[in-house]
Amino acid sequence: MAPTLSLLSISLLFLLIVSPLPSSSQSSPTLNSPETQFQRLIRGFNLSPKHDVNTGRPGAQFPEAGPAMVEWPLKLPVPGNSIQDLGHHAGYYRLPHTKDARYDVAVNWLCSMKNGPFHIANNLSLLWNDFGWDQASNLIYVDQPTGTGFSYSSNDDDIRHNEDGVSNDLYDFLQAFFKQHPQYAKNDFYITGESYAGHYIPAFATRVQKGNKGKEGILVNLKGIAIGNGLTDPGIQYKAYPDFALDMKLIEQSDYNSINELVPPCEQATKLCASNGGDSCASAYGTCNNIFNGILAVTGNINYYDIRKQCEGSLCYDFSNLETFLNQKSVRAALGVGNIEFVSCSSTVYQAMLMDWMRNLEVGIPALLEDGIKVLVYAGEYDLICNWLGNSQWVHAMAWSGQKNFTAAPTVPFVVDGAEKGQLKSHGPLNLLKVHDAGHMVPMDQPKASLEMLKRWTAGKLSVTGSESWLGLM
Ligand SMILES: *[C@@H]1O[C@H](CO)[C@@H](O)[C@H](O)[C@H]1NC(C)=O
Ligand SMILES: *[C@@H]1O[C@H](CO)[C@@H](O)[C@H](O)[C@H]1NC(C)=O
Numbered sequence: 001m002a003p004t005l006s007l008l009s010i011s012l013l014f015l016l017i018v019s020p021l022p023s024s025s026q027s028s029p030t031l032n033s034p035e036t037q038f039q040r041l042i043r044g045f046n047l048s049p050k051h052d053v054n055t056g057r058p059g060a061q062f063p064e065a066g067p068a069m070v071e072w073p074l075k076l077p078v079p080g081n082s083i084q085d086l087g088h089h090a091g092y093y094r095l096p097h098t099k100d101a102r103y104d105v106a107v108n109w110l111c112s113m114k115n116g117p118f119h120i121a122n123n124l125s126l127l128w129n130d131f132g133w134d135q136a137s138n139l140i141y142v143d144q145p146t147g148t149g150f151s152y153s154s155n156d157d158d159i160r161h162n163e164d165g166v167s168n169d170l171y172d173f174l175q176a177f178f179k180q181h182p183q184y185a186k187n188d189f190y191i192t193g194e195s196y197a198g199h200y201i202p203a204f205a206t207r208v209q210k211g212n213k214g215k216e217g218i219l220v221n222l223k224g225i226a227i228g229n230g231l232t233d234p235g236i237q238y239k240a241y242p243d244f245a246l247d248m249k250l251i252e253q254s255d256y257n258s259i260n261e262l263v264p265p266c267e268q269a270t271k272l273c274a275s276n277g278g279d280s281c282a283s284a285y286g287t288c289n290n291i292f293n294g295i296l297a298v299t300g301n302i303n304y305y306d307i308r309k310q311c312e313g314s315l316c317y318d319f320s321n322l323e324t325f326l327n328q329k330s331v332r333a334a335l336g337v338g339n340i341e342f343v344s345c346s347s348t349v350y351q352a353m354l355m356d357w358m359r360n361l362e363v364g365i366p367a368l369l370e371d372g373i374k375v376l377v378y379a380g381e382y383d384l385i386c387n388w389l390g391n392s393q394w395v396h397a398m399a400w401s402g403q404k405n406f407t408a409a410p411t412v413p414f415v416v417d418g419a420e421k422g423q424l425k426s427h428g429p430l431n432l433l434k435v436h437d438a439g440h441m442v443p444m445d446q447p448k449a450s451l452e453m454l455k456r457w458t459a460g461k462l463s464v465t466g467s468e469s470w471l472g473l474m
Pocket of ligand 2: 405
């Protein structure tokens with residue numbers, strides 16, 4: 001245990017989701033409005049959330065309003081122990097710059113990122129996760145943006161549309177948390193997350209640095225950010241889809257040639273989004289997703305989070321145990337969430353964030369690197385949707401003072417227990433890791449290697465150069 005670290009893990013609940021087009025549309029892709037695409041997604045994936053978003057619904061009974069923060073020890077049955085014994089807490093934080101929004105803190109650690117302390121068994125018992133990231137650090141999990149998970153607001157105005165809104169809410173939360181728990185404020189602080197968190201994390205880290213430099217509140221001892229299979233620079237990452245699909249033999253050269261014709265319009269649209277913002281970003285989303293949809297039209301029912309698998313159930317993975325578990329009466333009582341229902345995939349929040357999707361969040365990262373903030377970009381090699389190739393390309397294309405040296409740096413094996421678990425490239429505060437035998441959710445597919453990655457990275461030992469150093473760390 002290393003209680004001197006704090007790790008804020010940003011929700012995976014906001015999964016990347018796209019709608020496959022019918023195969024006939026592949027050669028003559030139609031421009032679909034994001035809204036139409038989303039409606040198709042809802043139908044196609046049988047994903048009609050009972051409650052679209054956690055906002056004030058008639059009859060909804062929210063947890064008691066009251067002080068800005070409510071916390072309580074969490075009591076749930078775990079084999080051989082109770083969570084309370086370990087000092088785990090659940091709570092709500094009322095967000096100051098909103099009409100009525102509250103962040104739920106606790107739920108994600110149960111399992112949704114697969115790096116939390118527990119798994120949920122098929123019979124809905126909690127089981128210890130031997131490789132939970134709690135073994136390396138204190139963890140804070142937040143259901144966000146507002147409206148997802150158990151985080152709720154009774155006021156639609158609190159639904160966020162861009163990274164400014166999201167990162168201000170996260171910053172407010174963090175300030176409130178450290179005010180309540182000053183003993184943690186001096187700890188090294190890391191932000192990690194996956195998937196769409198490739199957007200949230202750079203924005204939030206930039207917000208924290210701004211707060212620190214402007215002495216806005218309690219100093220946050222930000223040491224690093226880690227993005228796993230993230231969407232960070234869509235312009236580069238969408239362009240990489242056909243290349244990755246061809247490399248991995250998901251499509252043939254003739255498919256590649258026709259799908260690749262969709263790349264220039266996407267590049268144009270992404271540029272427009274960068275300069276004009278607003279609707280042009282929603283339009284870029286539609287244009288660029290034709291590339292992805294074109295690939296899916298060839299591959300059929302592939303699991304685009306892990307190309308070795310077939311897509312089963314909503315979102316290609318079966319998360320139903322999580323929702324069933326969380327919506328049990330006893331669990332909701334323990335979490336203090338009243339009768340609001342867990343919303344794992346909010347179409348309202350999704351739509352609200354559409355304008356944000358094609359934004360390039362890489363732009364904030366060089367300043368973090370120049371400040372010496374560690375940046376780890378890791379990716380399971382079999383994920384298609386946020387594949388390692390696109391991630392590697394934006395990391396290499398990023399302009400910062402160490403870019404040349406990073407490009408020239410050797411790629412070395414990442415070894416755990418004597419076996420190569422990935423390939424690592426590093427220079428200064430920047431690390432790029434391709435993880436073997438893993439899809440979109442590295443902690444689920446490679447639990448031990450991902451915990452090792454976290455331990456070494458936070459200890460500053462992931463990127464020690466020279467071949468003997470990684471051997472020495474085994
Ligand atoms: C639930 O399943 C887990 C794992 O399969 C098992 O260890 C546990 O004993 C089961 N609990 C009950 C109450 O059946
Ligand atoms: C970067 O590479 C140059 C050329 O190889 C070298 O002289 C320099 O020391 C390197 N800088 C760092 C910080 O490693």
